[in-house]
Amino acid sequence: MTILAPPAAGFEASAEIVVIGAGACGMVAALAAEGAGGEVVLLERDAVPSGSTALSSGLIPACATAAQKARGVSDDAATMAADILAKAHGETDAAMVAHLCRQSTVTIDWLNEHHGLDLDVIDSFLYPGHSAHRMHxxxxxxxGELxxxxxxxxxxxxxxIVTDAHVTALFAESDGKVRGVRFSRPDGGQEDLGCGALILACNGFGGNPAMVAELIPEMADADYFGHRGNQGDAIVWGRGLGAELADLASYQGHGSxxxxHGILITWALMMEGAIQVNLEGRRFSNEHAGYSEQARKVIAQPGGKAWNLFDAARHQLGMEFEDYRQAFAAGAIKTAGNVDELARVTGLPAGxxxxxxxxxxxxxxxGATDxxxxxxxxxxxxxxxxxxxVTGALFHTQGGLSVDGDARVLRGDGQPLPNLFAGGGAARGLSGPSDWGYLSGNGLLTAVTLGHIAxxxxxxxTRATS
Ligand SMILES: Cc1cc2nc3c(=O)[nH]c(=O)nc-3n(C[C@H](O)[C@H](O)[C@H](O)COP(=O)(O)OP(=O)(O)OC[C@H]3O[C@@H](n4cnc5c(N)ncnc54)[C@H](O)[C@@H]3O)c2cc1C
Incomplete structure (x- = not known):
């Protein structure tokens, strides 16, 4: 991942706007650019676009949307921003949080109205830390469906969308103005493409074990559950261009x-009354604090594992989720008629x-508090x-390039780079400096809102400068 000097002869082919990465952020950025009259090309390293977006539950938090109103949900940007800030203990950019909460209304309504996305609100339970039903x-x-x-x-x-296009280098002037990109093809060939502006939508560094060990050592040995192609390229290029990087130790984990089987078990079960015990049959945490920080707590238990315990009513709730149904079909969910049988099927000490x-x-x-x-x-x-x-896993990294409210990447001196934008996992998230600040949905929130803005x-x- 290098920065090269632009070729003196220019580029044989160019696009006004190049987007690197065809996950949620890149797709939304491309739709927004095209809708505004821009000429845009998406470059994706995989043969078929998927990214961490395809591995996720696809739930996007947003407030005051038409979908919420249709379900009688009362919500607003100030309430949503307060929830995000409370989870991050205030250790994030409050102005950016407020801005992206306001933007969430616009982005979700636009995706539904103009692009037929069919995003509806889940109103059967509240995700931890959210004070309104706002997961779309x-x-x-x-x-996968998203x-x-x-x-x-x-x-x-x-x-x-140019697939099988792994961007390996940016061409940039000494002032940081990006002139184009170089991408490699599966047959070993490489192609160059000029651009008037570049949007980095290539997520964070969860798929790069060396960067995880360097920046998030506590998760160095944890399973990574996100997309392997997310190798931290945006961060490497950002460093090369003098961009400011922030909250690099921040991440979303998951304790379930x-x-x-490696299948996500929805945290909705915990919120509805399930409990988590270690291999000694004892609870060890407040399961409602958040599923992200629960990853570290589970990994710290004997054997690095825990059992989620629940009953038939919560099992029925789980069956509303595709990945839970897959786990059930794969035999991951054990059933027991009484406590003794539960001890037998789990191997937990009966007493x-x-x-x-x-x-x-x-x-x-x-109704007690423990x-x-x-x-x-x-x-x-x-x-x-x-x-x-279950065990705990690293889902995605939350630190990245500092951007302003226009999704422009900022240099160390706080000034924007001339024509570089970033969103989603490539940009600094809203979750503060560690794992405890991640509020459900912070990942896709910045992917779609910053993608839209970018x-x-x-x-x-590009229109102003052409
Ligand atoms: C199991 C799981 C469940 C989750 N559930 C949720 C949820 O319900 N709600 C939520 O908000 N968040 C969730 N997340 C987090 C969410 O998936 C991410 O925050 C979000 O998908 C990030 O979107 P993105 O577009 O930035 O990245 P991605 O979707 O990962 O897309 C990045 C793309 O860039 C491509 N790329 C990378 N480098 C290059 C390169 N050099 N050249 C070309 N292409 C490149 C990759 O191949 C990839 O396709 C979950 C994550 C996981 C792992």
Whole structure:
């Protein structure tokens, strides 16, 4: 990943705007640029666009949307921003949070109205830390369906996506103005493409073990659950261009990935009354603090694993989710008629397990808050029980290039680079400096909102300078 001097003879082929990466951010940026009259080309290293977006649950938080209003959900940007800031303990850019919350309304309504995305609100439960039902997803609530819908929208808008195009270098002037990119092909060939503006939508560095070990050492040995092609290229180029980088130790973890199946088990179960115990049959945390920081807590338990325990009612809730259904079909979800059988199918010590379940049931019956700070407000678990063995994993990194409200990449002195934009996992997120600041949906929130803004502003820039 290098920065090269632009060729003296210029480029044989050029586009006004080049977008690197065809995940949610890149697709949305391309749609926005095309809609504003820009001439845009998307470059994607894979043969078929997927990215971490396809691996995700595809749920995008947004406030005051038409979809919320249709379901009678009352919400606004100030409330949403307060939720994000509270989760990040205020250790993030409050102005950017407020800006992107306002933008979320515009972006989700535009994706539905202009690009037929069919994003609706999940109103069956509240995600941890959100004070309103504001998670928007496509009907199956999968990232695969989301990226499929975006791919169709990009095709309908006739935006060219060049796949199997791995960008390996940028061409830039000494003042940081990007003139073009170089990408390699699977046959070893390479091609150059000039541009008037560049949008970095190539996510973070979760797929690069050396960078994870350097920047997030606590997750160096954890499973990575995101897209392997996200190698930190935006950060490497940003360093080369003198860009400011922020919150590089920030990440989204998840404390509930089925073992050994590697399937995400929705945290909705925890929010609705499930509990998590270690291999000694004991609870070890406030499961409602957040699923991101739970990754580290699970990994710290004996064997680095835990069991999620719940019952038939919560199992039915899980079955609303495609990945849970897959886990069930794969045999990851165990069933037991009583505590003794639960001990047998999980291998947990029967005495400790019985005590833990009894304590949980008593807390739930009383609506009590336990020593970890969890308030039990849902009905107690009752037999038959269900259980799934899980571990903690790294989902995606949240640190990256500092951008301003126009998604322009900032230099170390706070001034924007001439024509470089970034969004999604390539840009600094809204989650503060560590793992505890990630509020559900912060990933796709910055992917779609900054992508939307970047596409519009890059088009304005190239139109103004052409
Ligand atoms: C299991 C899981 C569940 C998640 N669930 C949610 C959720 O429900 N809600 C939420 O908000 N977030 C969720 N996230 C996080 C979310 O997936 C990401 O924040 C989001 O997808 C980032 O979008 P992006 O467009 O920045 O990156 P991506 O979708 O990863 O796209 C980046 C693209 O860039 C390409 N690329 C990289 N480098 C190059 C290069 N040099 N040249 C060409 N192409 C390149 C990659 O191949 C990739 O296609 C989840 C993540 C995981 C792993």
């Amino acid at each position: 997803g496509t009907p199956s609530r999968t990232g 990226i499929g819908a975006l791919t169709r929208a990009v095709a309908a808008a006739e935006v060219p 990935v089925a073992q050994p 400790a397990l019985a005590e833990t379940l009894a304590d949980g049931a008593a807390a739930a019956a009383a 020593n970890y700070g969890r308030t039990f407000a849902k009905p107690p678990l009752s037999p038959p029980y269900h259980a799934v063995l 596409g519009l502003r890059a088009t304005e820039l």
